[in-house]
Amino acid sequence: MSGRVLILGGTAEARALAAELQGAGIAVVSSLAGRVARPRLPVGEVRIGGFGGTEGLATWLREHAVAAVVDATHPFAQRISASAATAAAATGTPLLRLERPGWTAGSGDHxxxxxxxxxxxxxxxxxxxxxxxxxxxxxxxxxxxxxxxxxxxxxxxxxxxxxxxxxxxxxxxxxxxxxxxxxxxxxxxxxxxxxxxxxxxxxxxxxxxxxxxxxxxxxxRRPPRPVTSTVADVARAAAWAVAQVSG
CATH class of the missing domain: 3.40.50.720 (NAD(P)-binding Rossmann-like Domain)
Known part of the structure; x- marks a missing residue:
């Protein structure tokens, strides 16, 4: 297997995905925005802080042999998702959005x-x-x-x-x-x-x-996101990432 997977993280799903890919022998870098003083850290390599905008992220993808990006950020992290979509398109890097389903009102809710x-x-x-x-x-x-x-x-x-x-x-x-x-x-x-x-x-x-x-x-309500392939569970995201690296 060659290349690595960049996980734009900060969520429970991102941490679970990092552990899944590490177990599969995939090189993973998890990126955290750095907005929380004591973040819960995933396994594997972690970088904290921004990339310097869309161009900075695109440069980082090129320089670090990134085979795929999984955007597993919080549903309201609108800016980084937009940057990821643009940078991935500019560099030809496969991108997947891992996003938990939103809540739905049920009987008795106001x-x-x-x-x-x-x-x-x-x-x-x-x-x-x-x-x-x-x-x-x-x-x-x-x-x-x-x-x-x-x-x-x-x-x-x-x-x-x-x-x-x-x-x-x-x-x-x-x-x-x-x-x-x-x-x-x-x-x-x-x-x-x-x-x-x-x-x-x-x-x-x-x-x-x-x-x-x-x-x-x-x-x-959640803010609008760039149109990209999206899954709602870690298992499907892990399978996709493995396929990108091994393919």
Missing amino acids: WTWVDDLDEAARAVNAAAARRVLVTSGRQGLAAFAALDAWCLIRCVDPPDAPLPRAHQVVLDRGPYTLAGERALLREHEVDLLVTKDSGGDHTAPKLQAAREAGIEVVVV
Whole structure:
């Protein structure tokens, strides 16, 4: 086998894929954006930080004998996915998107879908919520700075100002349990939840807890992605990557 696979990572799926390919004897480099202070590291070689834009990524692909790229970034990491699509096309490098399925509302859910965090803040005001759990990450919280509602902000690293006038920050990372999410909503008397459509099981228990409590959920839709081949599970991504390297 020749060449290596670049995994644009930072997700549980990316870490699982790196382990799968390492086990198959494939040379793997996992790239992390470096936005989390203490990231969970995958097995194998890891690089942290940006490539210097699309041209920088294209140069890196050429200089490091990359046989294939798997974009396994977070569903909201829009910029790096766009760069990957352009750089892969410019260098003739095969590209696959590994993306977990989004969430779907079920019976008993009270969801309001919005396109971005600014619209999410307007939805919070429209709902006249008093106590809001915000789980949209530490970036973009300025959209909620003018809210009158009290906000419980949960994120991995400390967020930057501006923040809601009345708030509390909880530093934590998933996976979360249903019992823990029930207790969090109850303890803080949350009457509305704001989340992004991240998908997956690690952070889904909050949705079930909200359903059980009759709490409204404001869900931010995923941003548009470049059109590329996409799979939803690690096994299919691993098989594709092995085929690119060995073919």
